[in-house]
Amino acid sequence: MAGKGVITPPRDRADLVERLKETQRRYGHVPEEAIAELAESLAIPVHEVYGVASFYSFLSLKPLGRNVIRVCKSLPCYLKSAEVIMKAVEKELGIVPGETTADGRFSFELINCIGLCDHAPAMLINHDAHVDLTPQKIKQILKSYE
Numbered sequence: 001m002a003g004k005g006v007i008t009p010p011r012d013r014a015d016l017v018e019r020l021k022e023t024q025r026r027y028g029h030v031p032e033e034a035i036a037e038l039a040e041s042l043a044i045p046v047h048e049v050y051g052v053a054s055f056y057s058f059l060s061l062k063p064l065g066r067n068v069i070r071v072c073k074s075l076p077c078y079l080k081s082a083e084v085i086m087k088a089v090e091k092e093l094g095i096v097p098g099e100t101t102a103d104g105r106f107s108f109e110l111i112n113c114i115g116l117c118d119h120a121p122a123m124l125i126n127h128d129a130h131v132d133l134t135p136q137k138i139k140q141i142l143k144s145y146e
């Protein structure tokens, strides 16, 4: 507890997102143990680290598949039938947003605008952008990922 005249070390929140991203790259997700370690090393309460890790859609608290599909759910894509695209992904893979296929090939997430609104509906698979989507395109695109 900081008393009068006691200087507490600054909390390094600026570094937190970068360290979480690094953890995600290393393990494919942010494990619970990593949250506790980051909290201790950066002198940030565990619940704050958890809050940041669960806030960003590019971070995941659970293990993901080899390929991560992120379909945009923001309004411009929604108005261009993003829901039809989501249903097409669900139908092709047999999973709903937040799930991973049993073989670990795909995880399916929804994401906010990825800046490709001019070509809505849009999605990312890993770092690849796919635009002007149709259900027919979904089938072809998914086939190209092992």
Ligand code: FES
Pocket: 072, 073, 074, 075, 076, 077, 078, 112, 113, 114, 115, 116, 117, 120, 121, 122
């Ligand atoms: S709203 Fe979907 S890419 Fe912008």
